[in-house]
Amino acid sequence: MSARATATSPATAQGKRKRPTGPPREPRGLRLTPRATILGFIVFVAAIFAVAPARAYLEQRAERNHLTTQVQQLQLQNAALQHQIDQLHDPVELERLARECLGMVHPGEIAIVPVEPGKAPTPPSCD
Numbered sequence: 001m002s003a004r005a006t007a008t009s010p011a012t013a014q015g016k017r018k019r020p021t022g023p024p025r026e027p028r029g030l031r032l033t034p035r036a037t038i039l040g041f042i043v044f045v046a047a048i049f050a051v052a053p054a055r056a057y058l059e060q061r062a063e064r065n066h067l068t069t070q071v072q073q074l075q076l077q078n079a080a081l082q083h084q085i086d087q088l089h090d091p092v093e094l095e096r097l098a099r100e101c102l103g104m105v106h107p108g109e110i111a112i113v114p115v116e117p118g119k120a121p122t123p124p125s126c127d
Contacts, residue, residue: 097126100124100126101124101125101126102124103123103124
């Protein structure tokens with residue numbers, strides 16, 4: 001080997017690098033690679049296509065919550081009506097309603113209806 005091939009420059013021997021000459025470099029802005037651009041586009045398209053199903057999901061969830069509360073209210077109403085049906089099957093309750101609402105009496109009993117002066121008698125009513 002020749003001496004020239006093994007010789008090193010004094011700057012390299014001291015561990016210094018040559019600085020480029022010319023105007024100082026300006027800092028680069030945000031640089032997107034093609035791969036990053038494609039990935040960003042795919043994420044954007046996926047977000048666009050996810051909006052409609054997400055909105056439909058939220059609307060359906062709100063509707064389900066509304067229907068759940070409606071079912072609970074109807075179940076309470078059904079329970080109250082079932083209790084009323086059970087009461088109407090009781091003979092004691094039927095007799096009470098017949099006396100109060102219809103003004104009925106047992107044979108041999110006398111019904112007394114108070115009448116205010118100057119007014120016609122009104123039959124009893126249950127509202």
